[in-house]
Amino acid sequence: MYVVIEGIDTAGKSTQLELLKEKLPYAIFTKEPGGTPLGIKLRTMALNGEAKSKIAEMFLFMADRAEHIEEVIKKYKNDTIISDRSMISGIAYASALSIDELINLNLIATNNTLPSHVILLELTPNELKFRLSQKENDSIELRGIDYLINIQNRMKETIKRLNINHIIIDASLKIEEIEKKIEDFINGE
Numbered sequence: 001m002y003v004v005i006e007g008i009d010t011a012g013k014s015t016q017l018e019l020l021k022e023k024l025p026y027a028i029f030t031k032e033p034g035g036t037p038l039g040i041k042l043r044t045m046a047l048n049g050e051a052k053s054k055i056a057e058m059f060l061f062m063a064d065r066a067e068h069i070e071e072v073i074k075k076y077k078n079d080t081i082i083s084d085r086s087m088i089s090g091i092a093y094a095s096a097l098s099i100d101e102l103i104n105l106n107l108i109a110t111n112n113t114l115p116s117h118v119i120l121l122e123l124t125p126n127e128l129k130f131r132l133s134q135k136e137n138d139s140i141e142l143r144g145i146d147y148l149i150n151i152q153n154r155m156k157e158t159i160k161r162l163n164i165n166h167i168i169i170d171a172s173l174k175i176e177e178i179e180k181k182i183e184d185f186i187n188g189e
């Protein structure tokens with residue numbers, strides 16, 4: 001089982017992952033970007049805004065993804081893998097290209113490996129504004145509310161086009177309510 005938790009910055013992914021770690025101690029927890037030794041270096045480059053070209057930035061994330069698929073997802077394919085982000089973020093955030101072009105490029109990077117379960121935490125613009133105001137923002141978060149809400153719409157469109165098994169959860173619900181919905185989805189209920 002290859003489960004991914006998706007959502008724009010501050011949607012609550014880390015909060016839910018911490019709860020899942022307690023519940024599923026046998027699962028492999030991983031993330032993009034930065035789930036491998038090479039990925040840690042690529043993550044720093046991408047998030048520090050070192051690439052001036054949007055296409056170069058996209059390839060930094062895509063190199064991270066290709067390494068992550070090979071070194072983590074394929075290696076543990078018979079286990080329960082839970083990943084913070086996936087190619088869905090890759091396609092949604094790389095808004096310089098069309099979704100169809102990005103699907104093709106990402107299927108090369110992932111060797112056609114798709115998640116079996118996608119959990120998307122969906123934020124309202126107001127809740128996003130509040131949560132961003134409560135933290136120090138990295139170079140991507142500094143792009144603002146409209147940018148991130150557009151990315152969230154692209155995430156929904158990407159999930160639709162890939163036709164993946166998924167659940168969209170209102171990220172403003174109470175933490176325990178979200179936790180229960182995720183648990184039921186993973187357990188196939």
Ligand SMILES: Nc1ncnc2c1ncn2[C@@H]1O[C@H](COP(=O)(O)OP(=O)(O)OP(=O)(O)O)[C@@H](O)[C@H]1O
Binds near residue numbers: 007014016
């Ligand atoms: N259901 C919730 N209701 C209210 N606040 C929440 C909820 N879930 C998480 N938060 C708060 O929102 C903030 C962002 O949460 P978290 O770090 O889990 O998000 P994230 O999706 O992992 O963010 P990022 O992608 O930026 O790392 C934290 O302050 C967290 O406590």
Ligand SMILES: Cc1cn([C@H]2C[C@H](O)[C@@H](COP(=O)(O)O)O2)c(=O)[nH]c1=O
Binds near residue numbers: 032086091093
């Ligand atoms: C996979 C991926 C991620 N991003 C962006 C999304 C976030 O702003 C950061 C990652 O930070 P997090 O705290 O680990 O969530 O990177 C992106 O732009 N492109 C991608 O492919």
